[in-house]
Amino acid sequence: MQETERKYDVPSSSDTSWLPPLDRVEGITSVVDRSLEELDAVYYDTDDLRLYGSSAILRRRTGGSDAGWHLKLPLPGDSREEVQAALTDALPDALRDLALSRTRGAELIPVVRIRSSREVRELVDAEGAVLAELSIDAVRAESLRAQGRSTAWREMEVELAKDADPALLDAVEKRLREHGIARAQSSSKLARALDEMAPVPAGERDEAADLAEGSAGEQVLAYVREQIRVLTALDPAVRRDRPDSVHRMRVACRRLRSCLRSYRSVLDREVTDAIRGDLKWLAGELGAERDQEVLMKRLTRGVKALPKELVLGPVSARLQAWNVARGS
The missing domain is CATH 1.20.58 (Methane Monooxygenase Hydroxylase; Chain G, domain 1)
Structure with a gap:
């Protein structure tokens, strides 16, 4: 499946009075609250974070409607391709093979655990079709490589529904910016967790630095x-x-x-x-x-x-x- 989403920084308070009414955005007629979801994901990578370095993400997640293994591969713009597999204890060989060009055979190990309490709202049009899903996450991340390191934050995602017009994301973002809500600096929860808990390894020396x-x-x-x-x-x-x-x-x-x-x-x-x-x-x-x-x-x-x-x-x-x- 392909997912197209944008992330935003939001206040740390659990109060959501900062969220503007989005039913005034063109095309959206109502915002429907859904139940709270508890998500628990363990992210896997090589010891030197080769997947992360190539903008790919591999995780095992429980909770929510799509529990299982997820391999996310980069696409242009705000989109990523997500390949899913059933929830099992061990990493499915099919996903391991799909990550091989990035891992180059290195062992995949747990690197970060991220738990999220997610409030979900659906952005719906006049005919009742869901155009996008808005999620407000209270995130707790802990390093599985450096004992005792953890961090927490709140963020918001707006994910476009399948076949919905990508212009909707621009319209929603315009309304959010008008109320002081800015795009997140980190491209993913994993990126923010790694940035706040431990610096990303420098990797191999850049030979190009020696060239005129x-x-x-x-x-x-x-x-x-x-x-x-x-x-x-x-x-x-x-x-x-x-x-x-x-x-x-x-x-x-x-x-x-x-x-x-x-x-x-x-x-x-x-x-x-x-x-x-x-x-x-x-x-x-x-x-x-x-x-x-x-x-x-x-x-x-x-x-x-x-x-x-x-x-x-x-x-x-x-x-x-x-x-x-x-x-x-």
Whole structure:
């Protein structure tokens, strides 16, 4: 599922008199209170916070209507893609695999526990359809890596309902700003918890810091990093067979491999030649999948173009079964 939301800083008091009447926002005719929810989430990451560093979040949450495992992957703007799995004691292998391009095989461990008492209000239109959900959270966070470290705050989220107009978020935010309610500085509860309880590890040394500004090495490294970011982001999509993801990842492999070959004079070939070999292998694997995609599209299109009297039996179903069998 895709979630689109914005977070806001709110007063620490439990009194909500600061919240302006949102039924005056265009499109919203009423605000409906719902029951209080108690949420308890444990966030997982590598010891050096590789998921957090790539704007991804993995948690196991109880309470609320969507208890279970949640892997959140970044999308442009205010949106994120959320992949959910059933509530189990152990991390599901499917989610572990989807996080692999970011964790690079490092162990995933509990890093933060966040408990929230959530007041939920629904923003409803004239026909009774829910346009967005407004949540006011009293948050308590504790570090699971540094004993005794904890923090607490209050925040508000406005999450757009499925298929609702994204312009609604701008209209709601305008009304909130008029009453002194500003957007939160932190992108997530995890980000704020880590910021307030412990500094994020510096990670590996930035090699680009040693390069002269505007030099060929700086420019090449910037391009290499962008292609690595693309590969990392596309990996979960390829594993779930998302449309066009195989083709786009194959293009990124080709671009990165070409860059490593073309700029050998400013790169360490003892390192990059081995990477080029790996990229060649990956592109070959993706090429086989891409060929299957193209062939399936052509066969499907060809069947649809035939006169109905020439298509005997469950041809489309057989094509789908053949495609699945080839893919496995």
